[in-house]
Amino acid sequence: MEPxxxxxxxxxxxxxxxxxCWLDRVCPECGGFLxxxxxxxxxxxxxxLAAE
Ligand SMILES: [Zn+2]
Numbered sequence: 001m002e003p004x005x006x007x008x009x010x011x012x013x014x015x016x017x018x019x020x021c022w023l024d025r026v027c028p029e030c031g032g033f034l035x036x037x038x039x040x041x042x043x044x045x046x047x048x049l050a051a052e
Pocket of ligand 1: 027028029030031032042043044045046047
């Protein structure tokens with residue numbers, strides 16, 4: 001079997017079409033994008049974010 005080269009359409013581009021990977025970093029209150037990996041509090045509006 002020969003390895004199948006990845007299709008260009010399936011490779012991730014800079015802002016790929018899967019928002020789920022960063023959706024948990026967006027504050028539901030102010031919509032701010034949080035840089036922390038697992039933020040517990042929005043650094044923009046102070047909203048406590050759900051931590052699991
Ligand atoms: Zn916020």
